[in-house]
Amino acid sequence: MSAPPVWLRDNCPCPHCRDPRNGQKLFQITELPAALAVDSVRDATTADGAPAREVVWAPDGHRSVYAETWLGAHLPGASAAPGDGRTEDDKELWAAADLEGRLPEADWSAYTTGPAVKAAALQSVLRLGFVLLRGVPVHDRQVLDVARTFGYVRETNYGELFEVRVEADPNNLAFTGARITPHTDNPYRDPVPTLQLLHCLTNAAQGGDSGLVDGFHAAALLRHEDPEAYDVLTRVPVPFAFADDRSELRAHRPLIGTDPAGRIREIRFNNRSIGTLHQPADVLDAFYAAYRRFGELLLRSELQLEFRLTPGDCLVFDNTRLLHARTAFAESGDRHLQGAYADIDGLASTLAVLRREETVK
Amino acid sequence: MSAPPVWLRDNCPCPHCRDPRNGQKLFQITELPAALAVDSVRDATTADGAPAREVVWAPDGHRSVYAETWLGAHLPGASAAPGDGRTEDDKELWAAADLEGRLPEADWSAYTTGPAVKAAALQSVLRLGFVLLRGVPVHDRQVLDVARTFGYVRETNYGELFEVRVEADPNNLAFTGARITPHTDNPYRDPVPTLQLLHCLTNAAQGGDSGLVDGFHAAALLRHEDPEAYDVLTRVPVPFAFADDRSELRAHRPLIGTDPAGRIREIRFNNRSIGTLHQPADVLDAFYAAYRRFGELLLRSELQLEFRLTPGDCLVFDNTRLLHARTAFAESGDRHLQGAYADIDGLASTLAVLRREETVK
Numbered sequence: 001m002s003a004p005p006v007w008l009r010d011n012c013p014c015p016h017c018r019d020p021r022n023g024q025k026l027f028q029i030t031e032l033p034a035a036l037a038v039d040s041v042r043d044a045t046t047a048d049g050a051p052a053r054e055v056v057w058a059p060d061g062h063r064s065v066y067a068e069t070w071l072g073a074h075l076p077g078a079s080a081a082p083g084d085g086r087t088e089d090d091k092e093l094w095a096a097a098d099l100e101g102r103l104p105e106a107d108w109s110a111y112t113t114g115p116a117v118k119a120a121a122l123q124s125v126l127r128l129g130f131v132l133l134r135g136v137p138v139h140d141r142q143v144l145d146v147a148r149t150f151g152y153v154r155e156t157n158y159g160e161l162f163e164v165r166v167e168a169d170p171n172n173l174a175f176t177g178a179r180i181t182p183h184t185d186n187p188y189r190d191p192v193p194t195l196q197l198l199h200c201l202t203n204a205a206q207g208g209d210s211g212l213v214d215g216f217h218a219a220a221l222l223r224h225e226d227p228e229a230y231d232v233l234t235r236v237p238v239p240f241a242f243a244d245d246r247s248e249l250r251a252h253r254p255l256i257g258t259d260p261a262g263r264i265r266e267i268r269f270n271n272r273s274i275g276t277l278h279q280p281a282d283v284l285d286a287f288y289a290a291y292r293r294f295g296e297l298l299l300r301s302e303l304q305l306e307f308r309l310t311p312g313d314c315l316v317f318d319n320t321r322l323l324h325a326r327t328a329f330a331e332s333g334d335r336h337l338q339g340a341y342a343d344i345d346g347l348a349s350t351l352a353v354l355r356r357e358e359t360v361k
Numbered sequence: 362m363s364a365p366p367v368w369l370r371d372n373c374p375c376p377h378c379r380d381p382r383n384g385q386k387l388f389q390i391t392e393l394p395a396a397l398a399v400d401s402v403r404d405a406t407t408a409d410g411a412p413a414r415e416v417v418w419a420p421d422g423h424r425s426v427y428a429e430t431w432l433g434a435h436l437p438g439a440s441a442a443p444g445d446g447r448t449e450d451d452k453e454l455w456a457a458a459d460l461e462g463r464l465p466e467a468d469w470s471a472y473t474t475g476p477a478v479k480a481a482a483l484q485s486v487l488r489l490g491f492v493l494l495r496g497v498p499v500h501d502r503q504v505l506d507v508a509r510t511f512g513y514v515r516e517t518n519y520g521e522l523f524e525v526r527v528e529a530d531p532n533n534l535a536f537t538g539a540r541i542t543p544h545t546d547n548p549y550r551d552p553v554p555t556l557q558l559l560h561c562l563t564n565a566a567q568g569g570d571s572g573l574v575d576g577f578h579a580a581a582l583l584r585h586e587d588p589e590a591y592d593v594l595t596r597v598p599v600p601f602a603f604a605d606d607r608s609e610l611r612a613h614r615p616l617i618g619t620d621p622a623g624r625i626r627e628i629r630f631n632n633r634s635i636g637t638l639h640q641p642a643d644v645l646d647a648f649y650a651a652y653r654r655f656g657e658l659l660l661r662s663e664l665q666l667e668f669r670l671t672p673g674d675c676l677v678f679d680n681t682r683l684l685h686a687r688t689a690f691a692e693s694g695d696r697h698l699q700g701a702y703a704d705i706d707g708l709a710s711t712l713a714v715l716r717r718e719e720t721v722k
Contacts, residue, residue: 004649010635024634246714299389
């Protein structure tokens with residue numbers, strides 16, 4: 001077995017090394033012998049009778065039994081490194097035409113009664129970045145119940161839920177009839193809410209249509225078309241800020257967040273809350289050229305998926321990936337959405353547990 | 362003014378460019394003229410009568426009035442780039458001896474009635490990573506009320522709050538009497554909860570003392586002592602995982618998270634929930650050598666701040682920076698903490714609003 005000994009030993013599945021009640025590791029990395037080595041290896045069987053290899057360790061004589069299936073799946077070189085589902089590698093990037101006529105959607109009653117329907121809907125949020133639930137009861141605060149079907153509401157200074165409708169003294173443009181171009185929400189928060197829900201209660205106004213843009217797709221396009229601009233946007237921290245009577249929030253993060261391997265992991269884009277960059281003049285020049293380029297790209301019509309929310313629709317989307325937008329609407333018209341934030345790790349957990357059940361493929 | 366024109370224009374404070382009701386920017390970067398240039402500059406005054414410079418822009422003729430004080434503070438080169446408070450640059454790193462005899466603490470009644478006391482306590486969480494509130498009422502669920510004094514509870518699969526006491530069938534080692542070495546909580550979650558609260562209701566058991574380690578300080582030490590090991594830990598994503606009957610969570614993140622400028626921003630360290638790394642053998646060798654080295658460093662006695670929680674104490678700490686620990690205790694003894702998670706952006710907002718009031722320096 002051509003595996004580093006310390007890696008293999010760190011994965012020992014015996015009950016002294018892992019708590020059989022919960023799978024948690026019971027030793028510290030510092031408790032392993034510094035001069036750890038494989039003393040001998042022989043064929044064996046697991047407690048379940050499956051083919052395995054038993055390793056006896058020097059210098060401490062510990063014995064580890066590894067199932068052949070585990071070794072086949074995990075030995076270095078056996079398989080590509082799986083991700084945690086959050087980077088571009090685990091997503092299906094899309095332009096508007098890719099989803100024309102096949103919006104990911106689910107009927108609320110089927111979603112709440114059929115585990116397979118629910119699993120497919122949650123999978124859409126992970127893979128495509130969103131799902132549109134149809135026929136959700138048009139009740140005040142229903143959006144919170146929708147969130148609780150897959151996770152936990154993230155309360156913020158806007159409350160457990162927020163009302164998207166025209167307000168007399170708005171603390172946010174969202175609460176006017178103005179056009180809102182594609183953006184992510186709350187970039188001035190860290191951690192940013194990773195999921196957003198928008199539940200339509202009324203939409204009788206002239207205008208007020210909805211739009212979505214796949215920010216991962218847009219960033220990948222920028223990387224292809226203008227690698228230098230892409231690079232600048234992954235490196236320059238942007239000061240986002242929001243303040244009202246009761247709050248004062250700020251976070252300095254790049255517009256395109258990448259993981260250490262350089263994969264796209266998080267988009268923040270919101271012209272309304274971008275603050276004053278403090279950088280040398282040459283960095284400002286490079287940043288603004290790249291920012292404009294990315295902004296133009298995000299407005300390309302082929303990237304804009306457009307649809308109209310009708311009462312009973314609830315949009316659930318990944319706020320670290322998708323940008324959302326709406327057209328202007330007449331402030332005299334009646335348009336009322338209720339929104340809430342939640343987190344995608346809880347949604348992914350709910351999906352993983354659903355999949356353990358055999359009714360779901 | 363030696364500032365890039367597009368940067369200066371993007372910061373125009375006029376009411377057409379920024380909503381005077383909420384300060385939000387009203388234009389897209391793509392709406393500015395591509396060939397933007399300064400047409401003329403002259404001395405002026407703001408609407409408040411303060412000295413200012415007025416810029417007339419070509420080609421669109423827009424006029425912007427910038428207060429001299431704003432220009433002095435923001436022009437490129439005028440000042441160092443401020444951070445958002447979350448990286449090592451904005452922290453006061455500590456070893457145990459630095460805080461001996463001067464634990465950051467506050468009395469609950471002073472905290473709840475005195476804005477200056479509260480501001481100092483919240484500032485301790487931002488600067489040092491924690492505060493110890495004393496004399497908090499010993500009531501069931503009180504920990505949630507503590508969280509609500511500065512922010513919002515982050516509900517998770519463990520509930521709104523979690524009970525830290527010996528359980529018959531624990532889904533987590535925390536709920537046994539075992540020693541727990543320094544770790545951060547929930548590294549298998551992304552976003553990870555950025556704050557943790559631990560409220561002591563009973564601590565009559567033999568053992569069960571508390572410990573804290575400044576993970577930013579430890580990471581900075583590693584960078585100084587073994588730059589290669591530090592570099593490996595900032596680059597290799599570590600698969601963290603947790604699963605029980607109702608949950609299945611995973612996140613792949615490095616042990617030391619840095620911002621694009623390379624500053625330490627987030628520590629994840631938890632031997633119990635680290636999964637199987639899939640990497641080439643040479644990366645595994647380098648990772649495990651670095652992981653052991655960081656693990657040894659985190660256990661150095663001079664880094665361990667030790668104290669004992671007594672009933673009525675509530676520890677509030679930054680879970681992206683501090684590692685917490687406890688000594689083993691007799692499972693026959695009575696020890697009961699209630700814990701909750703929250704987020705540090707809400708705490709920072711509460712502090713910023715407190716500081717607007719003149720009673721607080």
